[in-house]
Amino acid sequence: MKAWTLIAFYLSKDIWSRWLEHPGAVLARLLVGVLLAALLLFAQAGFMLAGRSLETRVARLGAGTILLTEVVGPDRTDRAPLGELLAPLGARAELLAFRQIPVTARDPLRGDLLVLSYGRATLAALAPSLAGVPPSALHYVTPDLPAGITIEIELDGALRDAVTVAPPAWLARLPLFKPLLILPDDDASHWLRQGHLEFCLLLADPSAPDAVRTLASSVRTLLTLENRTTAQLQTPELLLAEIDKLDTTRRRTQAAAGLAGGAVLALVFGAIASLEYRQNRYIVALLRSFGAPSLLVLLRYAVEALLLLAIAGTGARFLAAQLHGILFGFAGFETGLLDRAVLDPYAWADVWHQLRWLLAGAVLSVIPISLALRQPVGKILQ
Amino acid sequence: MSTAADHAIVCSGLAFGYGRTRVLDQFDARFAPGLHLVKGFSGCGKSTLLKLIAGYLRLSAGTLTLPGGSPPDAAFQRRSLGFVFQQLNLLPLATVRRNLELVGTLAGLPRAEVRARTDKYLTLLGLDAFADRLPSTLSGGQQQRAAIARALIKEPTVLLLDEPTSGLDDLNCRVIMKLLGNHLPPACVCLVATHDQRLDALPHEGLDFNRFLPVERHLVALA
Numbered sequence: 001m002k003a004w005t006l007i008a009f010y011l012s013k014d015i016w017s018r019w020l021e022h023p024g025a026v027l028a029r030l031l032v033g034v035l036l037a038a039l040l041l042f043a044q045a046g047f048m049l050a051g052r053s054l055e056t057r058v059a060r061l062g063a064g065t066i067l068l069t070e071v072v073g074p075d076r077t078d079r080a081p082l083g084e085l086l087a088p089l090g091a092r093a094e095l096l097a098f099r100q101i102p103v104t105a106r107d108p109l110r111g112d113l114l115v116l117s118y119g120r121a122t123l124a125a126l127a128p129s130l131a132g133v134p135p136s137a138l139h140y141v142t143p144d145l146p147a148g149i150t151i152e153i154e155l156d157g158a159l160r161d162a163v164t165v166a167p168p169a170w171l172a173r174l175p176l177f178k179p180l181l182i183l184p185d186d187d188a189s190h191w192l193r194q195g196h197l198e199f200c201l202l203l204a205d206p207s208a209p210d211a212v213r214t215l216a217s218s219v220r221t222l223l224t225l226e227n228r229t230t231a232q233l234q235t236p237e238l239l240l241a242e243i244d245k246l247d248t249t250r251r252r253t254q255a256a257a258g259l260a261g262g263a264v265l266a267l268v269f270g271a272i273a274s275l276e277y278r279q280n281r282y283i284v285a286l287l288r289s290f291g292a293p294s295l296l297v298l299l300r301y302a303v304e305a306l307l308l309l310a311i312a313g314t315g316a317r318f319l320a321a322q323l324h325g326i327l328f329g330f331a332g333f334e335t336g337l338l339d340r341a342v343l344d345p346y347a348w349a350d351v352w353h354q355l356r357w358l359l360a361g362a363v364l365s366v367i368p369i370s371l372a373l374r375q376p377v378g379k380i381l382q
Numbered sequence: 383m384s385t386a387a388d389h390a391i392v393c394s395g396l397a398f399g400y401g402r403t404r405v406l407d408q409f410d411a412r413f414a415p416g417l418h419l420v421k422g423f424s425g426c427g428k429s430t431l432l433k434l435i436a437g438y439l440r441l442s443a444g445t446l447t448l449p450g451g452s453p454p455d456a457a458f459q460r461r462s463l464g465f466v467f468q469q470l471n472l473l474p475l476a477t478v479r480r481n482l483e484l485v486g487t488l489a490g491l492p493r494a495e496v497r498a499r500t501d502k503y504l505t506l507l508g509l510d511a512f513a514d515r516l517p518s519t520l521s522g523g524q525q526q527r528a529a530i531a532r533a534l535i536k537e538p539t540v541l542l543l544d545e546p547t548s549g550l551d552d553l554n555c556r557v558i559m560k561l562l563g564n565h566l567p568p569a570c571v572c573l574v575a576t577h578d579q580r581l582d583a584l585p586h587e588g589l590d591f592n593r594f595l596p597v598e599r600h601l602v603a604l605a
Contacts, residue, residue, distance in 0.1 A: 006484050013475050282470050289438060289467075290488050291460030378438030379400075381467050382429070 007292050011300040014283070015307075018276060025272055026308070032268045033312025034319065036261045037355055041320040042327065043257050044354045045345035047250050049333050052343055055207065058243055063236045064206030066093070066216055067199065068223075070231040074195040082200045083119055085226055092215055093204035096122050096170065100197040101188055105181045106154045110144065113153065114178040117188035117196075126182070129168045137187050138162035141171065141180040153181065156191070170203055209240040258357030265361035269305050274368040277301070281372065285380035294373040301369045305362040313355050321346050389449045389569045390414045391435060391540065396444035398427075398434055405430045409444070413571050417562060417584055420575045422591025428575035429468070431591075432542040435573070436465050449539040449571060460488045464533030464541040468548065471529030472517035478528045479504070479513040482535045489536035496535070503531035506561060523554035530558060537567040543574045547581060555580050 019026045068082055083097025098116040105113040118126065130139065133148040140153060140162040147166045152159055162181060171180075185192065202219065204212045216235035223231050277284070284297050324346070325338050337343060344350075396409040405427040420428045433439045435446065437454025452458045459465075472481050479500055486496035504513050507527040517525055526546060533541060547555045555578070563584050566572055574581065 006487050010473060010476060010484065017475050283473065286467075286470060286473065289436070289459065289465060290485050291456045291458075291463075292488065293456060376439050378430075378433035378436070381438070382469050 004296060007287065007296055008300075010287075011296070012303075014280070015300065015304050018280070022276070025276060029269055029272055029305075029308050030312050030315070033265065033309055033358070034315045036265050037309075037313045037316030037358055038319050040258060040261045040354045040358065041316055041346065041351065044254065044350060045320065045324060045328065046331070047254050048343065048345045048350070049328055049337055051247070051250060052337060053333065054243070054246065056337075058206060058239065063209075063239050063243065064093075064204040064212055065236060066202040066204070066212075066219055067234040068202075068219065068231055069197060069199040069234075070228065072099075072196050072198055074193065076195075080226075081119070082198050082228070082231065083121055085222060085228070086200055086202065086219065087121060089202060089215065089218060089222075090121070092211070092218075093202040094125060094170070096125050096201040096203065098122065098182075098199055098201075099185070099188070099192060100199065101191045102194065102196065103156045103191050104154075105156070107140070107151070107179070108154065110142075110179065112178060113140070113181045115155070115181045115183070115188075115191075117183055117185045117192065119185045123184075125170065126168065129165045133163050133165055136161065136163040137183055139165045139182045141165050141167050141182060143167050144179070155181065170201065206236075209244065212240060213237055254354075255357075258354060262357035262359075262361035262364075265309075265358050266364040266367075269308075269362055269365035270368050273301050273305065273365055274372070277369050277372055281380055284373070285377045288373075289377045289381060294370075297373060298366055298370050301366045302363060305365050306359070309355075309358055309362045313351065313358070317346050317351055388451070389539065389571065390447075391449065391571050391573075392447040393431075393435075394445045394447075396431075396434060396446065397442045398430060398439060399442060406434070411589065413573060414587075415569045415571050417566065417572045417574065417586040418589060419581055419584075419586045420573055420589045420591060421577070424577075426591040428591050429544050432465070432544055432573060432575055435540065436463055436542055438465075449569070461490060461536065462539045464536060464538035466526075466529045466533050466543045466546050468545045471532070472525060474517055477514050477516055478509060478520070478531075481517070481528065482532050485532050486535045491536065499535045499537070503534050506565060507531045508557060523550050526550060527554065527557060530561065534561075534565075534567070537570070539567075539570055541566070541570050541572040543572070543576075545576055545578070546574060547576065547578045552580070559584055 068086070070082055072079065081097065081099070083095065086095055086097070089095065096118075098118055101115045101117055103115050105115045107113055129141075129147075133139070134150070136150070138153070138155070138160055140151065142164060143166065145151070145164045147164055149164050150161050151164065153162050154160075165182075167180075202215060204215050206212065212235075216233075216237055219233060219235075223229075223233065287297065288294060321340070324340065328338055329335065340346070391411075391413040393409055393411045393413075396406050397404070398406045409431070420431065422428050430439065434441060435448070435454065437459060446454060448454060448458060449462070452462065454463075472478070473484070476484060482500045482503065483496050486499060487493075491499070500513075504510050507530060509524065509528055509531060512520055512524055512528070517528065520528065530543070530546060533543070547558055550558070559581065562572065562574070562581075574586075
């Protein structure tokens, strides 16, 4: 064991000596390593930022939202509301049930309003918005006015007071084009009996597409069992399929970029290591003539390549982190997304994920040396 | 119980060539313990024979029996073989002492033994003053003596020296001759490939390679 340690020590000394003797060769490898690693890290960061940006946009578009609508005529108002039917699914997603009442409402200054009534089940979802404003039977949901002020609106020909409320976040997922006037079901019963448009929202986590798909399937089954053939169901399944496809493409592209980087690194490192070996082969052959195993010599080149790659990787990570804001800001990503406290593409786990291709390249770069080491000592040394 | 035959090197029908050029063909020889001078013209295959015995070249045909019956593998090279090449022999980044110690340690000798033998052979070859110097700071003769000391430190059963005195002055040559004459390890088979007639003064057995491969007979006519 001591003998191998001594040889390993001599070989490590040899690495250091050659670095001092030929700094150009070391710097060339470091430069190539830093450039490739930085490119791969930037590519990874770009993919991650693009992915997160897409996720945000998709969430806004409603990738986790299942929408059910059903027109309820005056003759069908005795049927169980959709909200009640879907209540068992409330554990798997947030359930919001509204009924759009066919009654005119108008803000004298801002125009027509859409009137929605809500049941007790939906009150929980509205509670955060309603809690901060004075109690009222009517709430006016608008982003244009500060929350908590009372304004006069016209409802079904009568003037009523309504308290303004800021729109809750989930409202962004609804394709609504008018400000809302909301009131409890109990206060809207006489209008509801005239018929209404009922709609339910199931808000699931868009980052768990499989759960969203299962939920959509459950809703479909429930509607079939209850024979609610007039209900219209809109699910994000097609959108999720598209996102899956995009994600697969992103992963493949990332892997291809990593493979290409690894191949380039293997070629460059391998070529330089081979040239160095040619200059050093007499010493290597002398060591082998003492009975030192070729594997140990091979390890010396592998260790050198890995050492250089580790230095290059660390340097590239530092460089990428420094240039991250400038580069991706210039590329047009939102400033909030570039905050590394929010999304850090240079966490060591992610760096490793990308640089493993270069690691493979560095290991492969010793193949020419392993071939050269097959040459008998007697053909090298005179 | 070991016999003299166990300590001999026996070559039977050895064949070897560099590409299409045959250097050895059906070569038979037996080298008993003691000093053997292998003589012959340049290119006749003296160095090749030494390298084949050392296991540094692969035989094309034939069998080679080494002392103790071991094959010419890495273990044999580490423990039982001392080899001095014509040119490069010392690791340039290690001192003379370190060069010797490395080979001794590789041979599996205990640390104290390595130290004792290093001192012994450095003294025998007059290298005490240069023990802590790098090979690049030594003269050709000093380097050659250091290489022989390195080959002897493991007190090998097979010692192969390829032109050890080539280009050396008489003083250096005498030091080496004295060592070969008086301090060869017991039961050691020592083969010296040489042109140097000064070595003829040593008690030895001779092997004239020219009789196997008279490839350069035309040079005799020209000379």
